[in-house]
């Protein structure tokens with residue numbers, strides 16, 4: 001693996017993608033485990049105000065916070081973590097591991113930045129791992145605006161509207177996407193139940209609550225208090 005090239009691609013584009021990174025058996029095992037957690041008809045955890053205003057429909061689960069863990073096949077993978085070393089050269093910590101579930105027929109996730117981009121040195125690194133194929137049938141493509149980690153704040157606009165230059169991806173089982181938290185991204189509407197997993201990391205010295213405030217095109221939202229902290233128009 002050419003870690004220097006990976007580093008350069010990530011820092012130029014704001015993301016870097018690896019296909020077939022994890023093997024099918026591990027992904028199937030984790031996919032089943034996640035589905036079992038959610039059960040067949042999970043309830044939304046966010047407030048109705050958040051869901052309607054943000055155009056985000058996703059139910060998060062933090063398995064390591066529940067003391068269940070159980071995803072070390074990803075979390076402790078040597079190459080996965082060596083790539084992280086290469087991206088965050090001055091050291092890093094795990095932030096948290098978050099599983100995400102979106103029901104068939106739901107909106108996906110509107111354009112956002114995972115944290116405000118006020119300080120370019122304060123950000124989260126998404127390490128997204130896909131445990132099942134994303135296809136035309138499933139919907140839920142991930143859309144990324146390349147280089148937007150250097151573009152300042154996400155422009156005001158309609159939550160799901162296309163942005164010139166956006167790239168649409170359908171990650172397959174075992175794909176890993178390393179994505180800068182300031183890089184604009186969204187998830188297209190979901191046609192079949194969708195799972196994604198995120199083993200978030202942060203550079204050393206980043207506050208633990210870095211992702212508490214998320215930037216959308218129409219607002220900034222604080223998850224810990226479930227409130228819109230700024231309307232954007």
Ligand SMILES: O=C(O)CCC(=O)C(=O)O
Nearest residue numbers: 100114126142187196198
């Ligand atoms: O589920 C995805 O593909 C992306 C989710 C996302 O926006 C995130 O984890 O920050």
Ligand SMILES: [Fe+2]
Nearest residue numbers: 112113114185
């Ligand atoms: Fe995100």
